Amino acid sequence: GDKVRIGDDPRWRPMGDFLYNHGSSFSAARSFIGDNNVEYRWKVRQGTLMLCKGGSGAPALITFHRDRYNPNDASYLEVHDIETLESLEKVIVSFLIMERRTGQA
Numbered sequence: 012g013d014k015v016r017i018g019d020d021p022r023w024r025p026m027g028d029f030l031y032n033h034g035s036s037f038s039a040a041r042s043f044i045g046d047n048n049v050e051y052r053w054k055v056r057q058g059t060l061m062l063c064k065g066g067s068g069a070p071a072l073i074t075f076h077r078d079r080y081n082p083n084d085a086s087y088l089e090v091h092d093i094e095t096l097e098s099l100e101k102v103i104v105s106f107l108i109m110e111r112r113t114g115q116a
Contacts, residue, residue: 017104018046030105033065039112043105045098053109060109062095062102073102075110 014023015030033042033052042052042065050065051072062073072092078084088106095102 015104015108017101026108029101030108041105041109041112043101045095045101047094047097049094049098051095051098051102051105053105060106062106073106075106 013026015026016023017029030041030043030053032038033040040052040054042050045051052063052065052069054061054063056071058079060075061071063069063071070091072090072095074089074091075086076089077086090096
């Protein structure tokens with residue numbers, strides 16, 4: 012399966028160990044542990060990919076914006092809480108994996 016290597020850790024880890032399913036196997040949501048030991052979760056809400064703290068109902072910390080109807084418009088990640096910047100490398104790697112998995116980008 013796919014593997015990922017992040018930061019100074021020279022080991023390649025199975026992607027499922029880094030970005031794991033938490034709960035229902037039918038859910039597209041995936042979680043990871045940030046550098047600040049906080050669990051973050053990528054969720055798809057109303058067709059939009061969002062990063063939240065682990066747990067249901069948590070507000071979005073980062074939102075991926077994309078205009079599906081006008082592909083010429085720029086897509087971007089909107090950071091709502093700078094706390095996530097402590098784990099920027101993991102946020103970006105996990106976003107790229109989620110984008111590939113869900114087709115949100």
